[in-house]
Amino acid sequence: MVEVTLWGGLVPLADNQKTLTVEAGTIRDVLRALQERYPALSGPIRNEVAVVVDGVVYRNDWSREIPEGAEVFLMRRLAGG
């Protein structure tokens, strides 16, 4: 099981929960599980999400495996210069 923390803007779309627990082996699994449970998250997940696994930001690599006990955050995709 993976505990996922959402950024503030997503919380109202997930029944006002800041932290959720999902069954997942990869980032893709996490995102799929979140969308199945809360369809309103689909828009942000498709367009503006980055996933932080143990402090490292992933913007595209949804195949990244999530180690046992890893800390997982959903963050907005960042702009850069």
Next chain:
Amino acid sequence: MSFDAAYQSQKFKSVGSRPLRPDGVDKVTGRARYGADFNMPGQLVARVLRSPHAHARIVSIDTARAEAVKGVKAVVTAADLPDLTNGDGALFAVLDNCMARTKALYDGHAVAAVAAIDEKSAKAALKLIDIEYEVLPHVVDVDAATRADAPILNDTVFTSGVTPAPDKPSNVANRSEFGHGDVDAGFEQADFIVERSYKTEQTHQGYIEPHACVANCNSDGTAELWVCTQGHFVYRQTCADLLGLEVSKLRVTSSEIGGGFGGKTHVWAEPVALALSRKAGRPVKLVMSREEVFRASGPTSATSIDVKIGARKDGKITAATATLRYTSGPYADMWAELGAMTSFACYDLANVKTVGFEVIVNRPKVAAYRAPSAPMAAFAVESAIDELAHKIGMDAVAFRIKNAAREGSKSSYGPVYGPIGIGPTLEAAQSHPHMSAPLGENQGRGMACGFWFNFGGQTCSDLNINADGTVTLAVGTVDVGGSRASLSLIAAEELGIDYQDVKAVIADTATLGYNDMTDGSRGTFSTSMATISAARNAIETMRARAALTWDIPVDDVFWEDGHAKAMGTKYGNLAPLSVKDIAAEAGNTGGPIAGHSEMVADGAGVSFATHICDVEVDPETGSTRIVRYTVIQDAGKAVHPSYVEGQYQGGAAQGIGWALNEEYIYGEDGRLQNPGFLDYRIPVCSDLPMIDTQILEIPNPNHPYGVRGVGETSIVPPLAAIANAVSNAAGVRMSHIPMSPPRILAALNAEKGK
């Protein structure tokens, strides 16, 4: 194809050397072709008509008189750019920003454009476009825009991120919040508290080359775009979306780039040039003037930030808060959110809270500027940190080291850090000779830290082994800071050949797979990974070709020092085959040899820097001179150290300009008063000392060579480092950027009057 990006310690031959830059001669002799240096037969000249009002409803536009001007071939307005954005709010903002639809939202907002056979005809036509405006009240100041009586820019914007949802529109588009712990309890534990409000003014990226492009739409639905950009694949997608073109039929070629710094990650002129070309049936060249660049492209946010930090007598911070208000121009964005995320990222805090407010104003649409939003937040926080250290009586560096984030610290934006490099930069600063050098009269020293998220992204490269054994490397990330040199070094390293035998080029959008932009400090980080992968794939092919040549199993062939070698003693009489040998026989061993790579380069890792600055403040004029400046930053592995130093120095130089002089100045009428380099002063060489650099190399675990991006973090600390230095020199705390001579003089006079 899977690629193991994990760091592997190794000795380098090419990486870490400093060969001459491959684009240097072209650039200094004028041969390099920038955005405005491209021409097509029958090309027209485009000019854009811009709003003279900060905020006005467009009642009507009549282009009939302009279209009748001899030589005019097309006039376009928003009607020629229909809304194809399908509910995508961010894309609609781009469309509306390229050409105002119902309202002009800032001084300089494009309202129409003309393509004519020459500049004279185009300019004459602009004057004959009849526009009826209904001028509306405007607001340009970040704090004024949040007041209850402020003119509302957009009736459909209601502040999101607040409960309950508001029932009235507002110029505050969104509220975001980050943090953990209990800040009230933390402040209760504090022996000392510093609380102060700060402001920073809006600046422009200040790239020397204005936006420029040549667009050509053909009657068969194909189109070409030659353009100065940081991301030609992204420009292709955006322009195709906005104009309803098929992506495969729009070919975009990036020119050399005379600076971008985030400002060339967005389209402004390009969709307009394409729309003009489509209407005229001829190629169209559109080059923005410097005035247009200032009024209608770029800039960064103006900000207003409140910071409160408390600490115990022993120097441990007990609580920290920041409220950050950032302008985003007339369209909602996430600039304050980025400031809220980055503001306390350097520190290990038990109790922290940051709140960001996105404020829309009648100014140009904000674009990214090198570590966007972080420098302003760092200015406010690092100023307060410095003041608190003084108050406690601690050395400013020691105070930061005591509170620095480390592996296992919960970051202020949420996640727990893995191995990070702020500690080493601070320790390097503490022992740097600069910190103990004597200061002269009216001089002061300041230092500050900075943080930025780097990122990677979608990347694609082709590595072709030519018939003579030289290598052409085709990449899709625009070279904004020397990546062709660093990527050639990487290819040479991996193949085991000379740097001189590799030529890197930026491929156009028709000849290579999709690449994200060069932003987020990702150019060398991402494309070096793709280059390593492509080179390894080419080596696999060359091993197979050597095996065929020798008629032995490929498993008995290994690659070493740029040669295929037969394994073991049973093939002892086979001379190793070089890349040149294998390439010469390619036609008879299976044809051309190439290595390709398509990947997502993720795991860039966060980045930290520490800067030290000495200034001299003239107490009579308030003028400030930078006496000495040192940048300390982790590069993971410096592929071409001279370019890494260049990035460090460039970020510092831009930060110096931002700190001391640069600002958008608006009149009461909401019009920009200084849209030119005479009145908006960026630093020139004679303003700056040689900026010293210290490159730390703490390998990035998520890159085969340990490389980190280095392009952005160097602009984060300067505003604060210089503010701390000026405050120490002048004896008065400066809380408003830029610290221009009048502002310093006013602060000195106010202090005298106390």
